[in-house]
Amino acid sequence: MDMETVCSLFVLFAGEEDTETFMPLITAAAQEVVQELLDPSESDDARLCYLAAAVANLRYTQLFGAREKALATYAGNFRRVSDAQQQMRFAKQMVYSYRKLCAELLRDPDFVFFGVRG
Numbered sequence: 001m002d003m004e005t006v007c008s009l010f011v012l013f014a015g016e017e018d019t020e021t022f023m024p025l026i027t028a029a030a031q032e033v034v035q036e037l038l039d040p041s042e043s044d045d046a047r048l049c050y051l052a053a054a055v056a057n058l059r060y061t062q063l064f065g066a067r068e069k070a071l072a073t074y075a076g077n078f079r080r081v082s083d084a085q086q087q088m089r090f091a092k093q094m095v096y097s098y099r100k101l102c103a104e105l106l107r108d109p110d111f112v113f114f115g116v117r118g
Helices: 003-014 023-035 046-067 081-101
Strands: 070-073 076-079
Touching: 003 023, 003 046, 023 046, 046 081
Parallel strands: none
Antiparallel strands: 070 076
């Protein structure tokens, strides 16, 4: 997987220019995607870069969504739930879309094999 491409896509998705600070997050997301591969030799597929960047963006959104709970005003504090929820929903949808795009390369987490005795 081309980490430079993943970083570029993370900048595009998250709007965060400082990839050096978030490199552990990006690397962990790429490793998470590589561990889900059916065949590790297919880790050079370009679609996986998009999925890794989307996963990194989801983790980034989770980190900063937890910080932005309330906004101070003259009348007091009120929750900024709508922004954080909307960003989280969009980040999850991106991961879902790219996971669907890479479905043929990834293990199915919902597959369960049961043995039947005769």
